[in-house]
Amino acid sequence: MWKPERNSKKTLYEQIADHLEQRISYGEYPPGSLLPSERKLAEQLGVNRSTVILAFAELRALGIIESRTGSGTRVSRTKWGATPKHTPNWSRYAEGGSFLPNLPFMRRIREALTQQPSLIDFASGELSADLAPTKEITLLMNEHSYTSYLGYDNPQGYIPLRQALVANLDRYRDIKTTESSILITSGSQQSLYLITQCLLSPGDAVAIEDPSYCYSLPLFQSAGLRLFRLPVDEHGINPEDVRSLYKKHRIKMVFINPNYQNPTGTVFSTERRQQLLDVASELALPIVEDDPFGLTSYEGTPPSPLKSMDKVGSTIYIGSFSKIAASGLRVGWMVAPNSIVERLADARQQMDFGLSVIPQQVAAQFLKSAHFEPHLERLRLQLQYKRDLLIEALQKELPDLISFMVPQGGLHLWCKLAPEVHDGKLLEEAIRRGVVFVPGSVYGSDSGFVRFTFARAKADQIGVGIAKFAEALRELIHE
Numbered sequence: 253m254w255k256p257e258r259n260s261k262k263t264l265y266e267q268i269a270d271h272l273e274q275r276i277s278y279g280e281y282p283p284g285s286l287l288p289s290e291r292k293l294a295e296q297l298g299v300n301r302s303t304v305i306l307a308f309a310e311l312r313a314l315g316i317i318e319s320r321t322g323s324g325t326r327v328s329r330t331k332w333g334a335t336p337k338h339t340p341n342w343s344r345y346a347e348g349g350s351f352l353p354n355l356p357f358m359r360r361i362r363e364a365l366t367q368q369p370s371l372i373d374f375a376s377g378e379l380s381a382d383l384a385p386t387k388e389i390t391l392l393m394n395e396h397s398y399t400s401y402l403g404y405d406n407p408q409g410y411i412p413l414r415q416a417l418v419a420n421l422d423r424y425r426d427i428k429t430t431e432s433s434i435l436i437t438s439g440s441q442q443s444l445y446l447i448t449q450c451l452l453s454p455g456d457a458v459a460i461e462d463p464s465y466c467y468s469l470p471l472f473q474s475a476g477l478r479l480f481r482l483p484v485d486e487h488g489i490n491p492e493d494v495r496s497l498y499k500k501h502r503i504k505m506v507f508i509n510p511n512y513q514n515p516t517g518t519v520f521s522t523e524r525r526q527q528l529l530d531v532a533s534e535l536a537l538p539i540v541e542d543d544p545f546g547l548t549s550y551e552g553t554p555p556s557p558l559k560s561m562d563k564v565g566s567t568i569y570i571g572s573f574s575k576i577a578a579s580g581l582r583v584g585w586m587v588a589p590n591s592i593v594e595r596l597a598d599a600r601q602q603m604d605f606g607l608s609v610i611p612q613q614v615a616a617q618f619l620k621s622a623h624f625e626p627h628l629e630r631l632r633l634q635l636q637y638k639r640d641l642l643i644e645a646l647q648k649e650l651p652d653l654i655s656f657m658v659p660q661g662g663l664h665l666w667c668k669l670a671p672e673v674h675d676g677k678l679l680e681e682a683i684r685r686g687v688v689f690v691p692g693s694v695y696g697s698d699s700g701f702v703r704f705t706f707a708r709a710k711a712d713q714i715g716v717g718i719a720k721f722a723e724a725l726r727e728l729i730h731e
Contacts, residue, residue: 253366255297264299265306272307273316276327283329287317290325296367352470357679357694364683372717374689374704377514377575377663383634383707384578388623389614396617404605407597409436409585410612416619417585424547426560427569427587435593437600438607439584440542441469443570444507446586446596447540448475457501461489463666465514465542466507467696481696482506484513486657488520491527498535505538511555512545515695515703516666517659519555529558532566539567544575545662547628550636554661565589573615575663575707576631582607583615635663638706638714645718653725663707666692668700673728675699681724687717 256267275281287293290308294301308325311317319325353359361375408414414431421427437443444466452458454476460466462481472479480497482489488510497503508528510520520528532539541558549555559569572584586593600606618624639658642665646654656667675691682688692701709717 253296256299265303265310268293268297268299268304268307269310272311273314276316281327283327285327287325287327350476351474354470355468355694357675357691358468360679361688361690364688368683368686370686371683372687372713372720373708374687374706374717374721376708377705378579379575379577379631379663379707380710382710383631385618385623385627386578388621388627389578389618392617392621392623393614396613405607405609405612407601407606408432408434408593409607410609410616413583413612413616413619414585416616420619420624421571421587424554425543425557425571427557429587432590433587433593435586435588435597435600436607436612437584437586438582439574439579440544440570440572441471442600443584443586444469444540444542445471446599447505447568448472448477450596450599451538451592452477452504456505457497457503458505458507459494459497459503460507461509461513463515463692463695463697463701464507465509465695468690468694482508484516484518486518488513488518488524489528491524491531494528494531494537495535498537503537505540506532507540507542508558509542509544510558511543512548512659512662512664514545514662515664515690515692517657517662517664519660520558522556525556525558525561529562529564529566533564537566540570541567542570544570544572547576548632548635548663549661550632550639551660559587568592576628577615577618581611581615583611632661635661635707638709638711639665641711641714642704642706642718645715648715649718649722650725653722653729663705665704665706667702667704669702669725671725671729672700673725677728678702678724681727682721685720685724687720687724689721 254271256264258264260267272287281287288296290301290304294304297304308317308319312319315328315330317325318328365371365373365376411431413436414434417434418429418431421429437446448471452475455478457478457480458472459480459482461484463484466472478501480501480503482493489508494506508520510525512519528539531537539558543557546554546557557569559567569587570584573581574584586596643658646656646667653670654667655670656665659665675693679689679691690703691699692703693699695703706714
């Protein structure tokens with residue numbers, strides 16, 4: 253984000269005025285659009301409010317902006333003396349369309365992390381740089397040429413990557429498939445988007461876990477789907493709840509994250525898995541299994557995916573590199589019947605003509621290399637270490653104010669707060685003190701829950717971050 257240079261010959265307010273004038277001239281702030289408040293802009297730019305007041309005064313003197321008491325500061329509709337005609341109402345367009353924006357809490361978290369890079373991050377669901385196989389991927393890129401062909405690739409994805417996934421899924425997830433039944437995507441969210449947009453219709457009823465990461469994705473509502481909840485306990489969902497929802501609402505599809513579920517960290521029990529597959533087979537009901545965390549199991553054999561137990565083909569399986577390697581590769585995959593893969597590949601081709609072939613080539617080489625398994629082992633050990641640091645810090649800072657179940661894999665710790673506090677106030681107080689997390693209500697839960705992601709923060713930040721969170725919580729308790 254742009255900030256004024258304090259060593260510049262120009263004063264701070266002149267730099268801010270010039271920067272705003274440039275953004276207005278580029279059309280980023282069209283005529284009539286509302287500018288950030290003086291206070292908010294001062295916080296974003298790291299200057300005193302009086303500096304912003306001077307910058308605004310400069311722009312008002314030029315006729316570029318106008319201020320009205322109670323209405324804020326807007327770009328003048330008669331800037332530079334020329335009255336624009338037929339200017340689009342960009343605010344109305346931004347608020348329109350059928351694709352909904354992110355939830356307010358998620359937008360606030362993203363805004364805070366952008367404006368304050370020093371925040372200790374317990375919100376972002378991705379690996380920190382030290383957990384990614386950066387050295388291994390660099391070695392592979394130096395060893396192999398990735399410039400043989402840079403045109404559009406196969407709509408289903410790079411064939412050698414799909415072939416590598418066939419072997420990898422068989423070895424690590426006991427999933428038997430063929431390359432024709434695999435679609436390469438940019439990650440789990442694109443897989444879910446394609447499913448909701450192409451396989452379902454507005455008004456269709458679907459079942460999702462409660463709480464669930466799906467609640468934080470407005471793409472379900474954007475597709476016009478009706479969402480019905482499947483409560484999650486320490487053993488996952490109850491398959492009989494699926495049968496009940498089918499009878500009452502004729503649900504068309506079930507979305508489930510059975511292994512180290514996001515956000516609760518629970519593992520769907522083996523007995524219930526088989527019961528769910530039986531119900532799905534009886535009702536001819538498709539299951540979408542999102543399995544980003546299965547390979548992060550800290551101890552012993554990772555829990556089997558539903559797909560490996562499915563003998564009748566009820567399950568669409570979704571996987572991704574984001575939680576086991578690097579989110580920046582933007583490589584995910586879907587295992588589904590060939591007819592579904594072809595339908596979704598056609599839809600995705602209309603969107604972007606397919607993914608960049610270079611990340612797919614890198615991913616294929618990494619899967620086939622001798623680096624993959626050692627990386628997984630190191631990742632599991634480091635995630636478990638960070639989880640333990642987080643638990644130790646919570647027990648030290650909030651021994652009587654928070655409770656949780658210890659996850660055996662994944663990136664998240666789901667916590668219940670003993671005191672009743674307002675989600676939004678707690679988030680703002682935590683941000684003010686230098687730490688960010690995700691309120692539980694983002695995932696469909698009642699207020700009073702929080703999700704801490706321990707994969708993103710550095711190990712030496714975890715204790716400090718929880719101490720700051722504890723300060724924020726106690727501040728609200730004593731209000």
